[in-house]
Amino acid sequence: xxxxxxxxxxxxxxxxxxxxxxxLKKKRLNLKYTILWIFAGFxxxxxxxxxQILFAITDFVGIEVPSNALFALIFFFVIIIxxxxxxxxxKQNEQLKRMTQTIALLEKRIxxxxxxxxxxxx
Amino acid sequence: xxxxxxIPAYNEQENIVRTxxxxxxxxxxxxxxxxxxxxxxxxxxxxxxxxxxxxxxxVNLGIGGGVQTxxxxxxxxxxxxxxxxxxxxxHDARYLSSLIAPIISGEADAAIxxxxxxxxxxxxxxxRRFGISFLSSLIKLLSGVKxxxxxxxxxxxxxxxxxxxxxxxxxxxxxxxxxxxxTLEGFRLVEVPAQMRERVGGQSSISSFRAVYYMxxxxxxxxxxxxxxxxxxxx
Numbered sequence: 001x002x003x004x005x006x007x008x009x010x011x012x013x014x015x016x017x018x019x020x021x022x023x024l025k026k027k028r029l030n031l032k033y034t035i036l037w038i039f040a041g042f043x044x045x046x047x048x049x050x051x052q053i054l055f056a057i058t059d060f061v062g063i064e065v066p067s068n069a070l071f072a073l074i075f076f077f078v079i080i081i082x083x084x085x086x087x088x089x090x091k092q093n094e095q096l097k098r099m100t101q102t103i104a105l106l107e108k109r110i111x112x113x114x115x116x117x118x119x120x121x122x
Numbered sequence: 123x124x125x126x127x128x129i130p131a132y133n134e135q136e137n138i139v140r141t142x143x144x145x146x147x148x149x150x151x152x153x154x155x156x157x158x159x160x161x162x163x164x165x166x167x168x169x170x171x172x173x174x175x176x177x178x179x180x181v182n183l184g185i186g187g188g189v190q191t192x193x194x195x196x197x198x199x200x201x202x203x204x205x206x207x208x209x210x211x212x213h214d215a216r217y218l219s220s221l222i223a224p225i226i227s228g229e230a231d232a233a234i235x236x237x238x239x240x241x242x243x244x245x246x247x248x249x250r251r252f253g254i255s256f257l258s259s260l261i262k263l264l265s266g267v268k269x270x271x272x273x274x275x276x277x278x279x280x281x282x283x284x285x286x287x288x289x290x291x292x293x294x295x296x297x298x299x300x301x302x303x304x305t306l307e308g309f310r311l312v313e314v315p316a317q318m319r320e321r322v323g324g325q326s327s328i329s330s331f332r333a334v335y336y337m338x339x340x341x342x343x344x345x346x347x348x349x350x351x352x353x354x355x356x357x
Contacts, residue, residue, distance in 0.1 A: 097183055097293065101191040104157075104177040105198065 128192030243317025
């Protein structure tokens with residue numbers, strides 16, 4: 001890996017971390033959902049500081065060019081993060097369902113209370 | 123025994139009153155609760171004018187989430203038996219007493235009203251019957267229990283299954299999945315003959331365009347349910 005590429009990768013990563021921490025600071029990101037992003041960032045940082053890691057992975061997996069191994073790694077991280085997002089969406093769907101049901105159960109009790117006290121507003 | 127009819131209703135302005143009148147005439151002494159699943163038509167208004175006992179979901183949850191609301195209501199109000207009864211008029215309240223009979227006698231934990239035992243009344247199209255028999259075989263393969271009318275939404279459950287469904291009920295196209303889940307949990311299911319009518323107004327929740335998608339999706343969800351579930355001992 002050329003020194004030039006290494007410098008650009010470090011610059012890109014610096015930008016990546018600045019954006020990440022800005023979002024965290026403004027509470028636009030929940031820390032528990034950001035762990036994966038931070039982890040992926042640190043891994044990329046290691047790879048750009050010590051390209052030997054990338055060469056080792058390239059050899060080990062049987063990829064010919066290190067840049068392809070880099071693409072494969074990034075793609076892998078993106079897929080993991082997408083899966084995590086789907087899982088979060090599913091969990092929220094379940095929570096939303098339970099809350100919707102609870103609202104309906106409560107709304108009926110309120111309606112009955114209002115009917116009892118003669119305050120029918122709807 | 124305190125019995126609750128859970129009546130899911132989505133855009134059923136043309137059918138819901140008829141359904142409630144059928145229940146009043148043919149199943150006196152049974153309570154009911156209509157679950158209005160955020161209907162876009164006048165279902166809510168009609169329910170209110172009729173003075174019906176109903177729950178009003180603020181967000182559309184689909185049939186599974188709606189029915190589960192009914193099970194939570196049944197649990198909250200301490201019912202012994204809960205019966206799912208469609209709001210579109212295709213179920214017949216005259217069959218309610220024979221449906222809940224095996225639950226009252228303790229013979230089974232759940233009873234499924236089945237069109238295919240005596241093969242009377244509305245039998246659905248040949249395509250759908252083929253799909254249903256495929257799903258029925260798949261459930262037999264996955265659980266060892268043979269239920270013929272796996273998509274029937276006419277079913278009764280006892281108190282312990284009310285508690286189970288209040289916590290675990292599949293959300294989309296849930297009828298076959300609920301059968302598999304409850305047999306895997308060790309509940310005893312029985313099929314009871316029942317006649318159904320063809321729906322008069324409104325739209326079925328399963329349109330013919332979606333039939334194939336429905337089959338694939340249900341099959342996958344059944345297999346996933348089986349794989350992610352450890353079989354319990356028969357209760």
